[in-house]
Amino acid sequence: MLTAYDYSTAKLMDEAEINGILVGDSLGNVILGYEDTISVTMEDMIHHGAAVARGAKNSLVVVDMPFMSYQTSVYDAVVNAGRLMKEGRANAVKLEGGATVAEQIAAITDAGIPVMAHLGLTPQSINAFGGNKVQGKSEEAAKKLIEDALAVQEAGAFAVVLECIPAKLAAIITEKLTIPTIGIGAGAGCDGQILVYQDMLGMFSDYVPKFVKQFADVGTVMKEAFAAYIGEVQDGSYPAEEHTFQINDDVLDKLY
Ligand code: KIV
Numbered sequence: 001m002l003t004a005y006d007y008s009t010a011k012l013m014d015e016a017e018i019n020g021i022l023v024g025d026s027l028g029n030v031i032l033g034y035e036d037t038i039s040v041t042m043e044d045m046i047h048h049g050a051a052v053a054r055g056a057k058n059s060l061v062v063v064d065m066p067f068m069s070y071q072t073s074v075y076d077a078v079v080n081a082g083r084l085m086k087e088g089r090a091n092a093v094k095l096e097g098g099a100t101v102a103e104q105i106a107a108i109t110d111a112g113i114p115v116m117a118h119l120g121l122t123p124q125s126i127n128a129f130g131g132n133k134v135q136g137k138s139e140e141a142a143k144k145l146i147e148d149a150l151a152v153q154e155a156g157a158f159a160v161v162l163e164c165i166p167a168k169l170a171a172i173i174t175e176k177l178t179i180p181t182i183g184i185g186a187g188a189g190c191d192g193q194i195l196v197y198q199d200m201l202g203m204f205s206d207y208v209p210k211f212v213k214q215f216a217d218v219g220t221v222m223k224e225a226f227a228a229y230i231g232e233v234q235d236g237s238y239p240a241e242e243h244t245f246q247i248n249d250d251v252l253d254k255l256y
Helices: 007-015 041-055 073-084 100-109 124-131 139-155 168-177 218-235 249-253
Strands: 022-023 060-065 092-096 117-119 160-161 181-184
Touching: 007 022, 007 041, 022 041, 041 073, 073 092, 073 100, 092 100, 092 124, 100 117, 100 139, 117 139, 117 218, 139 160, 139 168, 160 168, 168 181
Parallel strands: 022 060, 060 092, 092 117, 117 160, 160 181
Antiparallel strands: none
16 A cells, blocks of 8 residues: 555556555645644545545545544544545545544444554554654553454454554564554564655655655655756746747737
8 A cells, every 4th residue: 555645646556556545644744744643634634535536446545534533432433434435535444543442443334434443653642652653562562552453353444554563563463363454664574565655755854764665766856857947947948849839920910
């Protein structure tokens, strides 16, 4: 899986046969320029979800439930998941948390909306964690993650994202579950992987986590193209003859 937030990128990923596209609330960071995902709204997710869904013909489109759209009550969770599917055209929704949101997962699933869970470093809890820290390193924390993974599976989640946890712990969780695990900073023992696309294309330099591999340096290509464009506009070489529309001389003569 990869994240995407717009039509054109989703279309390229779909053509590259990426299995699943997550419209992540990471759009708060990489699209909207916030420091974290806390301020992302339902309207943001619906707007970007629908754009991605228009571009993704075959890939599964999962849309993130933003902060406070499901924590407040089971009722809110079902209503907001419904909006993400109805207005945001999601095939499935993703929410963060374990046993504490199991009731929400069960109710959303009962409403016919597939739910992907998300455990480990869950960015909506950044203030509770005190920063972007690897999770599940102590015996107590590791056991809690295993319990949470089993709880979200029991509640009906069809898959679970494991973010920023030790690789060996992720492999144990993957072995214990019957649903697929999708790792991000969780090693190769997960069933699948996900990355934020700006990270793997070298387009976002504010914060690059250790687990990111840069598969292309698109950021540099973009900056070079922007500089070439302004250079050619300033020296008059762009637009050239081939970029220009013509008009018949007899029409022109009548304009003087
Ligand atoms: O919002 C997001 O992009 C995510 C992924 C990092 C899994 O939740």
